[in-house]
Amino acid sequence: MAEVDFEAVETRRVPGRFGRLFALVSWPSFLVAAVAETAFFSLINPQELYLLGEPVHFSPLATYTIGFFGFWCVAGASSLISSWMAEKMPACADRCVGRK
Template identity: 65%
Template structure:
């Protein structure tokens, strides 16, 4: 159930980030490692969305990781008793 706490907000933010990014940038004028991107616009939008989603999910996952209380972290580090 914790996956939904990471994936759903990151999905929404990735959608917003993609709309903002591709409002400013034309997918046919993007360059990757000095070479023009030769994908169709739909493929570029899809790859961009999944890239944004991955970055946003990593951010949400790190937030959930750092929200753990110190007792839980110390208990896990001590091992089973």
């Protein structure tokens, strides 16, 4: 039989800028939302919530879901702003500490 020589080929996909930013923002904000919802709803009964002076008439599961996505949006916005601000910082550490 003839020997076949295979060439190594890189098969990993490297995420683009948007994919990387999405991963860097969504995963930590997801974890923060899970902790925030656990802390919030361990103290607050979802049946006793009021929205604009009216009692909330959602089921507890719907209230937990809406609360989780609300916490996730707030944490995501915070992570996105932090990521944006980190991009705007100077790349050189020497300039950050005042060295020339």
